[in-house]
Amino acid sequence: MGQPPPSAELASLLARAATGDAASFQVFYDRTSAKLFGIVLRILIERGEAEDVLQDIYVTIWRKAAEFDAARASPITWAATIARNRAIDRLRARAVRPSAPLEEADLVADPGPDAEALLAAAGDAALVQRALGTLDPRHAAAIRACYFEGLTYEALAAREALPVGTLKSWVRRGLMRMRTIVEGAA
Amino acid sequence: MTGALPLDPDDLPPDSALALDYALGALDRAARRDVETRLRSDPAFRALVEGWQAALAPLDAETAAVPPPAELWDRIAAEVTPRAIPTAAPAAAPAPVRRSLWESLALWRGLALAGTAAAAIAFAAVLAPAPAPPGVLVARLAAADGTPLLSAAYDPLRGAVVLTPATEAEHKGKSPELWVIEGDKPPRSLGLIDIDGANAHVIPRDRIAGLKPGSTLAISIEPLGGSPTGAPTGPIVATGTLSAI
Numbered sequence: 001m002g003q004p005p006p007s008a009e010l011a012s013l014l015a016r017a018a019t020g021d022a023a024s025f026q027v028f029y030d031r032t033s034a035k036l037f038g039i040v041l042r043i044l045i046e047r048g049e050a051e052d053v054l055q056d057i058y059v060t061i062w063r064k065a066a067e068f069d070a071a072r073a074s075p076i077t078w079a080a081t082i083a084r085n086r087a088i089d090r091l092r093a094r095a096v097r098p099s100a101p102l103e104e105a106d107l108v109a110d111p112g113p114d115a116e117a118l119l120a121a122a123g124d125a126a127l128v129q130r131a132l133g134t135l136d137p138r139h140a141a142a143i144r145a146c147y148f149e150g151l152t153y154e155a156l157a158a159r160e161a162l163p164v165g166t167l168k169s170w171v172r173r174g175l176m177r178m179r180t181i182v183e184g185a186a
Numbered sequence: 187m188t189g190a191l192p193l194d195p196d197d198l199p200p201d202s203a204l205a206l207d208y209a210l211g212a213l214d215r216a217a218r219r220d221v222e223t224r225l226r227s228d229p230a231f232r233a234l235v236e237g238w239q240a241a242l243a244p245l246d247a248e249t250a251a252v253p254p255p256a257e258l259w260d261r262i263a264a265e266v267t268p269r270a271i272p273t274a275a276p277a278a279a280p281a282p283v284r285r286s287l288w289e290s291l292a293l294w295r296g297l298a299l300a301g302t303a304a305a306a307i308a309f310a311a312v313l314a315p316a317p318a319p320p321g322v323l324v325a326r327l328a329a330a331d332g333t334p335l336l337s338a339a340y341d342p343l344r345g346a347v348v349l350t351p352a353t354e355a356e357h358k359g360k361s362p363e364l365w366v367i368e369g370d371k372p373p374r375s376l377g378l379i380d381i382d383g384a385n386a387h388v389i390p391r392d393r394i395a396g397l398k399p400g401s402t403l404a405i406s407i408e409p410l411g412g413s414p415t416g417a418p419t420g421p422i423v424a425t426g427t428l429s430a431i
Binding site: 022025026029033034035037038039041042051054055058059062072073074076077080081084085088089092093123124125127128129143144146147148150151152153154156168169171172173175176178179182183 | 194195198203206207210211212213214215218236238239240241242243244245246247248249250251252253254255258259261262263265266
């Protein structure tokens, strides 16, 4: 959690990394690696595997630094998207996901972030949390399960003993509503 | 920027639903691969995906940051630290058959003159997938401080890209040269461009044919008449990535 580093600083570090400046890239790593590792670890659970994937992610970021386009995404969103995609690819490549007892709580019981996290969240994060808070709690929990755990609709539907079509409809309806609220507030 | 999103998932256009599913991370392996293939050639679809990625990104604030072990950086550094920068190759030296992108970038960095402000480029392109009708290319290049440097637009009447300087540049007695780096290949010259003065400069279509999103574009400042070696020899004043929008 905590405040993300300023986008302008990260963007300029990426621009320097794109020219081969490894020192700037190391600063970029120092500023972003805990956030990205948190995302990857939440999807993959297994620490050694998450470390391997994180290594791969930063090598990719280094090679693709010149492709970063501030007009299309913030630097942290760009990097986190690369991280999520790599972690999900790794997850899909293996047959069985390790059991994750803490995340196995069923959708009805999932309370979302606690009040403290809600208060601490700033700006867009608070807005998105409030928007999800207006949804049917099961719909919000299904969105979080897909996003944070990297589960497919099919896997989550099986876990929750729901028809896939129902789950998909919950998630899509919930996200459409979330986005409408957030963009309406912008 | 979604316009008015419908509230019923049944009213969501299929591409928007697919973009949502992909951005959320809910697709299986085969479907993800299909989407990723399409992202490389379908700018409108990619914009939908990026819209959902941006909408979901604030959720990451709910994930606790976890510092990776300290030695992980050493593993990464071993892969990213530029190798010894080759000295400017004499014209007679055979070019390596394959040179990785980062080696090329390291070489360029080594050749860049100290004090030359690297310009950041916003280079956006619309390239129709081959063998579709002629590709459309638009570009906006700005210096690091935001000063517009150059704009480019595809001119269908001429079948060419027209580069128009936005400001007077200071490259008297030198020739700016445009390069593209495709994958692991060495930089390939797209020819000299005139970014001095106010005149538009045209790059013929055959020269830009086959350019793909993801390729790196760069402008270096070369002796009059262009690089004597076939590879960039002067300071890089701007780099950017060719992307379809």
